[in-house]
Amino acid sequence: DGGITQSPKYLFRKEGQNVTLSCEQNLNHDAMYWYRQDPGQGLRLIYYSQIVNDFQKGDIAEGYSVSREKKESFPLTVTSAQKNPTAFYLCASSIWGRNNEQFFGPGTRLTVL
Amino acid sequence: AQTVTQSQPEMSVQEAETVTLSCTYDTSESDYYLFWYKQPPSRQMILVIRQEAYKQQNATENRFSVNFQKAAKSFSLKISDSQLGDAAMYFCVYVNYGGATNKLIFGTGTLLAVQP
Numbered sequence: 001d002g003g004i005t006q007s008p009k010y011l012f013r014k015e016g017q018n019v020t021l022s023c024e025q026n027l028n029h030d031a032m033y034w035y036r037q038d039p040g041q042g043l044r045l046i047y048y049s050q051i052v053n054d055f056q057k058g059d060i061a062e063g064y065s066v067s068r069e070k071k072e073s074f075p076l077t078v079t080s081a082q083k084n085p086t087a088f089y090l091c092a093s094s095i096w097g098r099n100n101e102q103f104f105g106p107g108t109r110l111t112v113l
Numbered sequence: 114a115q116t117v118t119q120s121q122p123e124m125s126v127q128e129a130e131t132v133t134l135s136c137t138y139d140t141s142e143s144d145y146y147l148f149w150y151k152q153p154p155s156r157q158m159i160l161v162i163r164q165e166a167y168k169q170q171n172a173t174e175n176r177f178s179v180n181f182q183k184a185a186k187s188f189s190l191k192i193s194d195s196q197l198g199d200a201a202m203y204f205c206v207y208v209n210y211g212g213a214t215n216k217l218i219f220g221t222g223t224l225l226a227v228q229p
Contacts, residue, residue, distance in 0.1 A: 031215065042117075042204050042219025043158075058216065090158060094215070102217060104158035 003027065004105035006091050011110045013078070013085070021076045021108045023091035029103075031096040032074035036060060037088040037107075046089075049074055050096050078110060086112045115140040117207050119220035126195045127228050133180075134190045134223045136205030143167075145209045147181070149190045152222075153201040161203070164188065192225075200227040 004025045013019045025032065031050050035043035045058030049068040063082025068074055074093075078085045088109050092102040117138045126132035138147070149161040164172045164181050171179050176196075180189045192199055205220040 035217075040122075040221060042206075042221055043217065044219075045216050048216070088156065092158075096215065097210070100215075101160055101163075102215075107156050 004091060004093055004103055006105035006108050008108060011108055013110065013112050015112055016080045018077055018079050021089055023074045023105060024072055025093040026072060027093055027103060029093035029095055031094045033092040033102065034066065034076045035090045035092065037090060043090060085110055115207055115218050117205050117218050117220035119205050119223050121223045123224045125226045125228060128195055128197060130195055131191060131193045132195055134203055136188045136220055138186050138188065138207050142209045145207060147188045148206040150204045150206055151201045152204065195227050197227050197229060200225060
């Protein structure tokens with residue numbers, strides 16, 4: 001089955017630690033995205049990538065980093081510089097261009113202890 | 114900057130009844146798309162319906178339809194014959210494909226409860 005997978009589903013981190021969230025897709029999509037969701041809010045864009053080895057900052061990139069070494073994979077690292085990292089993180093992918101639906105993964109819930 | 118406003122944090126509907134969720138948006142662009150996404154308790158984000166701004170005809174997908182008023186910048190979602198499985202958070206979403214990011218801009222969501 002084609003789709004997007006995110007792992008782990010739940011992640012706990014101690015303050016001061018970096019942690020990496022996984023996102024993999026087998027839809028052959030060029031573009032991938034990371035969003036953050038906080039209670040009572042919609043999703044906000046962290047980073048996006050149109051093609052392999054290229055990525056751009058979204059609206060709330062501070063304290064986060066990404067890489068795009070393979071078309072299928074777009075991992076997100078939450079660094080210790082992110083002041084309030086507890087949130088729900090969603091990865092999405094799409095064909096780049098007009099009218100191309102973004103397909104979402106099941107999400108990762110990150111909690112900082 | 115583009116913004117999306119959903120003024121109804123919570124709504125409730127009886128099973129088999131009809132409910133309308135409201136959304137307004139602000140943009141200076143003329144070429145854009147609007148979507149309604151559904152997020153059930155599983156938190157999986159699911160596309161419900163889309164509307165292209167240059168199309169005057171309102172989009173329909175089975176029991177879901179929209180009322181798109183471009184001049185008023187209004188985009189409401191009507192759910193007919195509501196079912197228990199429709200209970201979810203509904204997000205109104207804007208995207209301008211002429212921009213650099215194809216970034217989805219989300220409203221804050223409306224939590225819909227369906228009463229049996």
